[in-house]
Amino acid sequence: MIEKVILAGYGGQGMMLFGKLLAQSVMMNGKYVTFYPSYGTEVRGGKAFYHVIISTDYIFSPVIDEADTLIIMNNPSFDKFQNCIVNNTHLFYNSSLVHLPNDLPDDINIFKIPATEIANDIGNLVASNMVMMGAYNCVKNLIPRSRFLYCLRTSLTGKKAALFEINKLAMERGEQYVQENYNINYDIGQDE
Amino acid sequence: METKHLLTGNEAAAEAAIIAGCRYYYGYPITPQNELINYLATRMPQVGGTFIQAESELAAINMVYGSAAAGARTMTSSSSPGISLKQECISYMAGSELPCLIVNMQRGGPGLGDISTSQADYFQAVKGGGHGDYRIIVLAPSTVQETADLVYDAFDIADKYRNPVMVLGDAQIGQLMEPVVFHKERKNNVADKPWALTGSKGRKKNIVKSFYPVKGELEVFNKKLQEKYKRIEDNEVLFEDLNTNGADVVLVAYGTTSRICKDVINKYESGNHQLGMLRPISLWPFPTKKIREISESAKAIITIEMSAGQMVEDVRLAVEGRCPVHFYGRTGGGIPTPKEILKKIDELGF
Numbered sequence: 001m002i003e004k005v006i007l008a009g010y011g012g013q014g015m016m017l018f019g020k021l022l023a024q025s026v027m028m029n030g031k032y033v034t035f036y037p038s039y040g041t042e043v044r045g046g047k048a049f050y051h052v053i054i055s056t057d058y059i060f061s062p063v064i065d066e067a068d069t070l071i072i073m074n075n076p077s078f079d080k081f082q083n084c085i086v087n088n089t090h091l092f093y094n095s096s097l098v099h100l101p102n103d104l105p106d107d108i109n110i111f112k113i114p115a116t117e118i119a120n121d122i123g124n125l126v127a128s129n130m131v132m133m134g135a136y137n138c139v140k141n142l143i144p145r146s147r148f149l150y151c152l153r154t155s156l157t158g159k160k161a162a163l164f165e166i167n168k169l170a171m172e173r174g175e176q177y178v179q180e181n182y183n184i185n186y187d188i189g190q191d192e
Numbered sequence: 193m194e195t196k197h198l199l200t201g202n203e204a205a206a207e208a209a210i211i212a213g214c215r216y217y218y219g220y221p222i223t224p225q226n227e228l229i230n231y232l233a234t235r236m237p238q239v240g241g242t243f244i245q246a247e248s249e250l251a252a253i254n255m256v257y258g259s260a261a262a263g264a265r266t267m268t269s270s271s272s273p274g275i276s277l278k279q280e281c282i283s284y285m286a287g288s289e290l291p292c293l294i295v296n297m298q299r300g301g302p303g304l305g306d307i308s309t310s311q312a313d314y315f316q317a318v319k320g321g322g323h324g325d326y327r328i329i330v331l332a333p334s335t336v337q338e339t340a341d342l343v344y345d346a347f348d349i350a351d352k353y354r355n356p357v358m359v360l361g362d363a364q365i366g367q368l369m370e371p372v373v374f375h376k377e378r379k380n381n382v383a384d385k386p387w388a389l390t391g392s393k394g395r396k397k398n399i400v401k402s403f404y405p406v407k408g409e410l411e412v413f414n415k416k417l418q419e420k421y422k423r424i425e426d427n428e429v430l431f432e433d434l435n436t437n438g439a440d441v442v443l444v445a446y447g448t449t450s451r452i453c454k455d456v457i458n459k460y461e462s463g464n465h466q467l468g469m470l471r472p473i474s475l476w477p478f479p480t481k482k483i484r485e486i487s488e489s490a491k492a493i494i495t496i497e498m499s500a501g502q503m504v505e506d507v508r509l510a511v512e513g514r515c516p517v518h519f520y521g522r523t524g525g526g527i528p529t530p531k532e533i534l535k536k537i538d539e540l541g542f
Contacts, residue, residue, distance in 0.1 A: 035198070
């Protein structure tokens with residue numbers, strides 16, 4: 001099993017937290033994982049993209065040229081990574097901010113998630129990353145939800161601890177959205 | 193159960209240094225190795241160590257000289273342009289036979305270059321970036337785990353030979369996060385160093401220097417240094433051998449590019465030819481004998497680097513014309529892809 005996922009947005013959209021939590025969770029589940037960040041441009045509004053590879057075997061290069069999954073949070077990210085789309089790529093995009101061109105190949109799986117709107121509805125605009133995470137994990141079924149929530153809880157320390165509930169809710173809304181709109185059967189996994 | 197940590201190569205190098213007993217770090221920030229200095233700024237005070245962000249790279253490496261002369265386990269780190277600045281003192285440390293660790297997470301060059309990944313400091317690292325007939329031991333990790341392991345071992349090797357050791361990573365290894373498991377912390381952290389400057393009360397005084405002004409003395413000293421380098425060449429060669437025995441084509445690559453070559457071997461599907469890879473882990477001492485052995489049966493060797501062709505010169509010196517040695521490389525942040533390497537292999541008729 002191998003899953004190559006690129007997370008891309010602008011700085012401040014929480015793609016780094018998403019990627020780190022994903023990597024941490026699958027590592028705890030005993031898989032090989034690499035997390036390769038963009039670096040040197042970590043400013044709010046700057047480009048932020050992360051290559052995460054999850055595998056049951058040794059991972060060769062941590063740089064992804066053919067993505068199993070693209071998670072796209074803004075238009076420049078789509079422009080940058082559309083050449084990584086191959087047959088059967090899963091494309092999750094934040095439809096609140098991203099407008100896709102009409103000429104996309106028809107052998108890819110597109111998930112249109114209004115992540116910013118959903119996050120806004122539950123009262124925290126910046127939780128759009130967790131909406132995407134919920135949708136992504138619901139479709140790909142990579143990690144038990146409880147494992148991810150455990151990592152989320154331990155990463156939110158001090159003042160940020162209060163943000164756990166809203167992030168959890170955002171994730172659940174993401175799961176709910178793809179289940180309602182894309183006919184997905186989601187097994188949330190056993191509690192650990 | 194052993195605890196796995198998800199860390200960048202920079203952070204893993206920093207923690208491994210702490211576990212290896214290093215308590216004196218001096219550095220100056222530069223991307224892409226800032227996570228290392230950042231980590232130790234927090235960690236060193238927690239273990240009672242000394243962390244100094246120096247006013248420059250020159251100051252930092254000279255502080256390392258001082259701590260090493262006093263017998264301490266000590267290190268500095270930087271990335272390419274910063275390592276260039278440290279070269280004078282690295283030569284002095286080699287000349288004074290002082291053990292230390294220098295970490296270089298290479299970035300694009302020449303000059304200020306860029307912050308993307310590169311392997312273009314190979315010549316500087318293994319041929320001596322400073323003046324004089326000296327060598328430093330150079331170890332090149334390819335994963336975050338190996339970065340931790342080599343940093344841990346580097347201090348022992350440095351102490352054993354009283355010689356600077358460099359861990360030569362690149363931006364990708366520095367920035368990449370992977371699971372890592374650390375060794376247990378050492379009980380006895382510092383080797384016995386009777387030559388160190390520890391205060392000479394009750395014993396003959398020690399002198400640490402690289403200056404031999406009396407005619408003839410320097411030649412005697414240099415001969416002794418060369419004998420030490422010979423011992424290192426005999427004992428400290430490290431490499432990973434992946435199916436080179438009987439291989440028609442052998443890829444030679446270190447660090448980041450070696451991971452890409454493993455993927456190439458995985459993807460190469462041709463019934464007629466066997467593909468292998470040799471990954472030098474110690475770049476100096478170089479696995480010359482092993483490459484010579486490979487060249488006796490291989491039909492071709494291809495060296496893959498993120499440079500315009502540097503290690504390939506050492507491969508050719510080892511091969512001495514026994515088989516053709518080809519090269520494929522990218523520079524300035526370009527990373528060779530498996531497709532490009534497979535195309536190169538195909539072009540050569542394999």
